[in-house]
Amino acid sequence: MSNPKEIKRKILSIESVVKTTEAMKMISIVKLRKTKNFFMQVKIYMDFIESILLDLLSVRDKKIFEENQYFLSKGKIKLFIILTSDRGLCGAFNSLIFSKINHIFKKKEDLHNEYMFLSIGKKGFDFLCRNQEYYNMYNKNCIESNLSNQKIKFLMSELILDFLKKKFSSIYLIYNHLKKSSFREVVIEKLLPISIGNEIKKTSEISHILEPSQKEILNFIIPKFLNAKFLKIFWESITAEHTSRMRCMHQATENAYKIKHDLILHYNKERQTTITKEILEVISGLESLK
Incomplete structure (x- = not known):
């Protein structure tokens, strides 16, 4: 008794x-509203700049694609950027990413030198530190997930420079994609090199007049497109984190x-x-x- x-x-x-x-739930709701609003604004900007890039790429010039380094894959090492949270209490937000990485890469122990990992978020950094025998780290310092737009822009400029120097053959992002408000899935999305798929179609029959040249315009617009894409995925991951934490609380x-x-x-x-x-x-x- x-x-x-x-x-x-x-x-x-x-x-x-x-x-x-209840307090943590209310905090997550307030943060979710802010991040969701910012994510929608970045998404609109991303869609707009992507439409401009696709319109430029619709002017088919094979020499431009063959010579432009943003479309070429050279090098041996592939870089995977994982987007995690700094804190816990968000359910399976981080563990889904870790299980996905273990499922794909732990089976390739003989090839682990061909992969490098960069974590944005303390939880992902701790995961990589615990499994250093499997995963080579690109940066030994912890990058927290509360990055400003300026820091994201600076990080992207470094990654693009490393790619152009042929340090990496390709760059991928591993993050939680928020399909609906109550459902998410782990997605591996290629950032570089830019893939030229069937989605590139000629949107107009009118011939484009490009000045100074298509090559120079692409070299100007592509870094802005990559920065916008990374920014969109980053805020989508933050939105998924707050959604998961709100539901868990x-x-x-x-x-x-x-x-x-x-x-x-x-x-x-x-x-x-x-x-x-x-x-x-x-x-x-x-x-x-x-």
Whole structure:
């Protein structure tokens, strides 16, 4: 039989847990609104600059593609950038990425020197540090996920420069893609080299007049396109993180309320049992006096 005082102490601790989870849920909701709004603005900019690039690429000139380094894959090492969170309490947000990486790359132990990894987020950095025998790190310093747009631009300029110097043959992003407000999946998306697929179609029958030249215009617009693409994926990952944390805190609050309800019922039963026992002792004492 449990002690009513101990049950009361557990109820008070559960109430403090409920206050904490509700507060974290509200914080996540506020942050989610801000990041979602910013993500939608970046997405509009990304779609606009992508349409400009596709329109330029629709002017088919094979020499431009053969000579432009942004479309060529040279080198041996592939760089994978993983986007994780700095803090926990966000459900399977980070573990889904880690399991995806382990599933793909741990089977290729003999080829692990051909891959390098860069983590944006403390959780991903800790994961790479724990598995250094499998994963070579591009940067030994931890890059936190609360990056400003200027820092993202600077990081992208370094990555593009390394790619142009043929340090990497290709660059990929591994992140949580938010399909719906309640569903996400881990996606591996190529950033460099730029793939020329079937989506490039001539949007107009009018011949384009490009000045000073198509080559110079592409060299100007492509870095802006890559920066916008990385910025969009970065804020999409942040939005998915806050969505996951909000859902987890909501579920934790509901579970805490359920535990509290069960403890209150148990407390009332134990209290009723104690009172009944005391009444029986008093009655038995009176009967013995008679």
